[in-house]
Amino acid sequence: MVVFMKEQVRRITGKIILFAIIFIGATPFFNINTDAETIEYITVSNTDSQGLYYTLNPTDMTASVKSDPSYGPREIITIPIKVIKNEVSYTVTGIDNYAFAGSRIKEITLSNSITNIGDYAFLICRNLSKIIVSADNAFFSSDEYGALYNKDKTILIQYPCASATSKYTLPASVTSIYNNAFLDCLNLTNITAAPDNNTFSSDNSGVLFTKNKTILVQYPIGKTRREYTVPDGVAEIGDYAFYRCMSLESVHLPGGVTRIGEGAFADCNALKEITLPDSITSIGQSAFEATPWLYNAPEELYIGKFFYRYKNRDSVSSYALLDGTVGIAGFAFRGSGNLTNVIIPESVKNINHYSFFFGSVSNITVVEANPYFSSDESGILYNKDGTEIICYPPGKKEAKYTIPDGVTTIGEFSFSSNYNLKNITLPSSITTIKDYAFNNPLSAITIPASVTYISVNAIQKDTVVYGRRNSYIEDYCAENNIKFYDYIEGIIKKIDGLASDSFILKNQYYIDELIQSYNELSDADKNEVTNASTLLNITERINNLKFFPVYESDLLDGIISIHSPLGVLPKGVAVEAEKTNPSEQQIKLLKKQLGNESAFITLFSISIYDADNAIISPNAEHGAVHATVKIDDDFVDSIFLTAVFIDEEGNFTELETEIKDGFAVFPTETAGLYALIEKGGKINGNNTFIIIITAVITLTVIIALAVYAYLKKKKVGEANNIPDNEQLNT
Numbered sequence: 001m002v003v004f005m006k007e008q009v010r011r012i013t014g015k016i017i018l019f020a021i022i023f024i025g026a027t028p029f030f031n032i033n034t035d036a037e038t039i040e041y042i043t044v045s046n047t048d049s050q051g052l053y054y055t056l057n058p059t060d061m062t063a064s065v066k067s068d069p070s071y072g073p074r075e076i077i078t079i080p081i082k083v084i085k086n087e088v089s090y091t092v093t094g095i096d097n098y099a100f101a102g103s104r105i106k107e108i109t110l111s112n113s114i115t116n117i118g119d120y121a122f123l124i125c126r127n128l129s130k131i132i133v134s135a136d137n138a139f140f141s142s143d144e145y146g147a148l149y150n151k152d153k154t155i156l157i158q159y160p161c162a163s164a165t166s167k168y169t170l171p172a173s174v175t176s177i178y179n180n181a182f183l184d185c186l187n188l189t190n191i192t193a194a195p196d197n198n199t200f201s202s203d204n205s206g207v208l209f210t211k212n213k214t215i216l217v218q219y220p221i222g223k224t225r226r227e228y229t230v231p232d233g234v235a236e237i238g239d240y241a242f243y244r245c246m247s248l249e250s251v252h253l254p255g256g257v258t259r260i261g262e263g264a265f266a267d268c269n270a271l272k273e274i275t276l277p278d279s280i281t282s283i284g285q286s287a288f289e290a291t292p293w294l295y296n297a298p299e300e301l302y303i304g305k306f307f308y309r310y311k312n313r314d315s316v317s318s319y320a321l322l323d324g325t326v327g328i329a330g331f332a333f334r335g336s337g338n339l340t341n342v343i344i345p346e347s348v349k350n351i352n353h354y355s356f357f358f359g360s361v362s363n364i365t366v367v368e369a370n371p372y373f374s375s376d377e378s379g380i381l382y383n384k385d386g387t388e389i390i391c392y393p394p395g396k397k398e399a400k401y402t403i404p405d406g407v408t409t410i411g412e413f414s415f416s417s418n419y420n421l422k423n424i425t426l427p428s429s430i431t432t433i434k435d436y437a438f439n440n441p442l443s444a445i446t447i448p449a450s451v452t453y454i455s456v457n458a459i460q461k462d463t464v465v466y467g468r469r470n471s472y473i474e475d476y477c478a479e480n481n482i483k484f485y486d487y488i489e490g491i492i493k494k495i496d497g498l499a500s501d502s503f504i505l506k507n508q509y510y511i512d513e514l515i516q517s518y519n520e521l522s523d524a525d526k527n528e529v530t531n532a533s534t535l536l537n538i539t540e541r542i543n544n545l546k547f548f549p550v551y552e553s554d555l556l557d558g559i560i561s562i563h564s565p566l567g568v569l570p571k572g573v574a575v576e577a578e579k580t581n582p583s584e585q586q587i588k589l590l591k592k593q594l595g596n597e598s599a600f601i602t603l604f605s606i607s608i609y610d611a612d613n614a615i616i617s618p619n620a621e622h623g624a625v626h627a628t629v630k631i632d633d634d635f636v637d638s639i640f641l642t643a644v645f646i647d648e649e650g651n652f653t654e655l656e657t658e659i660k661d662g663f664a665v666f667p668t669e670t671a672g673l674y675a676l677i678e679k680g681g682k683i684n685g686n687n688t689f690i691i692i693i694t695a696v697i698t699l700t701v702i703i704a705l706a707v708y709a710y711l712k713k714k715k716v717g718e719a720n721n722i723p724d725n726e727q728l729n730t
Contacts, residue, residue: 038078038080038081038082038111039080039081039082039083039084040052040080040082040083040084041083041084041085042054042083042084042085043085046085048080048083050073050074050077050078051073051074051077052065052073052077052079053065053066054066054083054090054092055096056083056085056090057090061088061089061090061091062090062091062092062093062094063083063090063091063092063093063094064092064093064094064095064096064116065079065092065094065095065096065099066096066099073100073103073104073105074105075104075105075106075107075127076105076106076107076108077105077107077108077109078108078109078111079092079095079108079109079110079111079114080092080111081111081112081113082113091113092111092113092114093113093114093115093116094114094115094116094117094118095110095114095116095117095118095121096118096121097118097119097120097121098118098119098120098121098123099118099121100121100122100125100128101120101121101122101123101124101125102123102124102125103125104127105125105127105128106127106128106129106130106162107128107129107130107131107132107146108122108128108130108131108132109132109133109134110131110132110133110134110137110140111134111137112134112136112137112138114133114137114139114140115138115139116139117140117148117157120180121158122148122158122160123180123183124161124183124184125160125161125162126161126162126184126186127161127162128160128161128162129146129160129162129163129164130146130160130163131146131147131148131158131160132146133148137151138151139151140157141153143171145159145160145163145165145168146160146163147159147160147163147168149174152173153171153173153174154173154174154175154176155174155175155176155177155178156170156174156176156177156178156181157178157181158178158180158181159181159182159185159188160185161183161184161185161186162187163185163187163188164187165187165188166187166188166189166190166222167188167189167190167191167192167206168188168190168191168192169192169193169194170191170192170193170194170197170200170202170208171194171197172194172195172196172197172198173197174197174199174200175198175199176199177200177217177218179238179239179240179261179262180240182218182220182221182240183240183243183244184221184243184244185220185221185222186221186222186244187222188220188221188222189206189220189222189223190205190206190220191206191207191208191218191220192206193208197211198211199211200217201213203231205223206220206223207219207220208220209234213231213233213234214233214234214235214236215234215235215236215237215238216230216234216236216237216238216241217238217241218238218241219241219242219245221242221243221244221245221246223245223247224247225247225248226247226248226249226250226270227248227249227250227251227252228248228250228251228252229251229252229254230251230252230253230254230257231254232254232256233254233256234253234254234256234257235256235257235258235259236257236258236259236260236261237253237257237259237260237261237264237265238261238264239261239262239263239264239284240261240262240263240264240266241261241264242264242265242268243263243264243265243266243267243268244266244267244268245265245268245271246268246269246270247270248268248270248271249270249271249272249273250271250272250273250274251265251271251273251274251275252274252275253274253275253276253277254277255277255278255279256277256279257276257277257279257280258279258280258281258282259280259281259282259283259284260280260282260283260284260287260303261284261287262284262285262286262287262330263284263285263286263287263289264284264287264288265287265288265291265293266286266287266288266289266290266291267289267290267291268290268291269290269291269292270292271291271292271293272292272293272296273293274288274293276303276304277304278304278305279304280303280304280305280306281304281305281306281326281327281350282306282327282350283303283306283308283327283329283330284329284330284352285329285330285331285352285354286330286331287308287329288308294309297309298311299311300319302322302325303329305324305325305326305327305347306325306326306327306328306329307321307322307325307327307328307329307332308329308332309329309331309332309334310332310333310336310339311335316337316338316339317338317339317340317341318339318340318341318342318343319339319341319342319343320342320343320345321342321343321344321345321348322345323345323346323347324345324347325345325347325348326347326348326349326350327348327349327350327351327352328344328348328350328351328352328355329352329355330352330353330354330355330357331354331355331357331358332352332355332356333355333356333359333360333361334357334358334359335358335359336359336360336361337360338360339359339360339361340360340361340362340363340395341361341362341363341364341365341379342356342361342363342364342365343365343366343367344364344365344366344367344370344373344375345367345370346367346369346370346371347370348370348372348373349371349372351373351381351390351391353411353412353413354413354417355391356391356393356394356417357394357413357416357417358394358417359394359395359417360394360395361393361394361395362379362393362394362395362396362397363378363379363393363395364379364380364381364391364393365379366381370384371384372384373390374386376404379393379396380392380393381393382407383411386406386407387406387407387408387409388407388408388409388410388411389403389407389409389410389411389414389415390411390414391411391413391414391417392414392415392417392418392421393417393418394417394418394419395418396418396420396421397420398420398421399420399421399422399423400421400422400423400424400425401421401423401424401425402424402425402427402520403424403425403426403427403430404427405427405428405429406427406429407427407429407430408429408430408431408432409430409431409432409433409434410426410430410432410433410434410437410438410458411434411437412434412435412436412437413435413436413437413439414434414437415437415438415439415440415442416436416437416438416439416440417440418440419440419441421440421442422441422442422443422444423442423443423444423445424438424442424444424445424446425445425446425520426445426446426447426448426451427448428448428449428450428522429450430447430448430450430451431450431451431452431453432451432452432453432454433447433451433453433454433455433458433459434455434458435455435457435458436455436457436458437455437458437459438458438459438460438463439457439458439460440460441460441462442459442460442463443463443464444463444464444465444466445459445463445464445465445466446465446466446467446487447465447466447467447473448467448468448522449467449468449471449472449473451472451473452472454472454473454476456480459480459482461480461481461482463482463483464482464483464484464485465477465482465483465484465485466484466485466486466487466490467484467485467486467487468486468487468488469486469489474486487517488521488525488528488529491514491517491518491521491529492529560577560578560579560604560606560627560628560629560630561627561628562575562577562606562625562626562627562628563625563626563628574608574609574613575606575607575608575609576606576607576608576609577604577605577606577607577627578604578605579602579603579604580603580604580605580673581603587601589650590603590675600632600677600678601675601676601677602629602631602632602675602676603673603674603675604629604673604674604675604676605672605673605674606625606627606668606671606672606674607671608625608671615671616671617669617670617671625667625668625669625671626665626666626667626668627643627665627666627667627668627674628663628664628665629643629663629664629665629666629674629676630662630663631659631662631663631664631676632676641657641659641664641676641677641678642654642655642657642676642677643655643657643664643666643674643675643676644674644675644677645668645670645672645673645674646672646673646674646675647672648672652675655667655668664676
């Protein structure tokens, strides 16, 4: 009986375990939602096991998925609810801009913790077939097509590029579509709007329009037809509406079309013919990029009343737009060769943010009669009243620029096309800085306390911002992880460090910049520099100091180079050096003084003049002038050369001379007459030549006496029959 009961228990237990296994394995098919958290452990480089890269925010203990081109994600991934690094947990709440752009992912599941998805997060994911959103996510949702929406499905964010479905029905709830939602969906041939959708409609061919069919929203790029005629009544071609339609060869736009959107026909690589009406007054950037039609277009391309493209002509430096032109397209002057000046007529009222990007234009001239725009004497583009900068031209070469007083707004992308600027100072009139205003590689920018609004994307992260403590600017920099310094504190600290004339002397360039920074301050800021009088005294001291920081000349007269360290030569100095050709009588006299009639001599003179053209000598307190003199080929052996200074009485002073690579280098504190001579002459009053001859004669006599003694001893040895070895010992 006991055995039977045990067997029954064993069988029942086995069935329970089997049922549990089957139930657990089947749960995904029942779409049962669980509260179990998905967790990933991340490495030192913030990468998880799926190849996802994260940005961690220790302030609110959140994380966001970030693009990392060096390590792409797997094909099927799940965004976790939490990531753990070094036993610290972060909630994953965001997906950054371009996080998966161009990646190989095929399917992605978003957890309920995701609250923010950045722009173009799934751009051109050509393998992506499905986006799945957790049912209990409070911000986003997905449908049976694997398309991504906001929670209540009023906004279509992304349709999966690789969806196997060729036909898609837009729900009635959708009121807005991201302009990249259908980008690169090569399988899609038909988009149908639900009949009860109040915002969008479609025609019998599956092309998507707004409800009243005045805007063509999306032409499905999977269509294979070669020609298409836009229906009458359409006034606008939407952004990227025909982007990458590979089959289209010809498109006809009806009269009444006024706008062609950004990238509308870009990358249509078979498009050879476009019928464009004169009614067009607005064209987005890159509307026709990478099409055969654009490649074969004329050098100066006008579309209706819109200027679209200027093609490079090296012989032209200035170009005036035609009267009647109402707008300038994005990238209109890209690759414009030697073109430096563009003249904008009275009729232009629309200029794209990117119009002058990637071009050579350095001066923009707007005629006075234009009611929408203006320009200043520097060729910078403003709105009509000069309160907003529209474009700082890309061709300007200056590294520094101070925006003039009176400007209140820095416009979108206004400085972003210029890559030469490194330092910008804003006046106290500025209040607003718009999107991507300084999206160029600046090293520093000074922002006054008057600024009350800066767009999140206005300044690059690696730019150093100078402002005032306890200001909006300081808070902005802290929120956006940008380096911030108080410029008044900086000036005061620099002034306090100027202790001595010696420091000023050796750092004049640095101090000149400091004085310029001070002079550019507003009156209120100058009053805050408590030791401003010290700065003014330093200005006086610099003006009174006559020492030029550095002087170095090229080779003078082909043989001589003069250079000096800090402070040795006066400010405004001029140096003259030349090889001297003395008369035969002078040469004989010099050789006689040297005590060497066969010596070879090179004579040269060095003269130094101050700003008043008076001959001066270097300041010995700060060092010596160094001369580098080319050695003549006539010298037999340069290692026996030395440089000497010859005073007015003809006396010689030998100088410490270094022979290097065919040049003699020596320091001197005196301007005047110099010579390169072969050692052995009379220098400093010593008859060196006689001493050397005497030494040679003495040595010769000693050697002769030694030889005589040896021979005499050898003769004695032979007479006494002493063996050779003993003779040697003797």
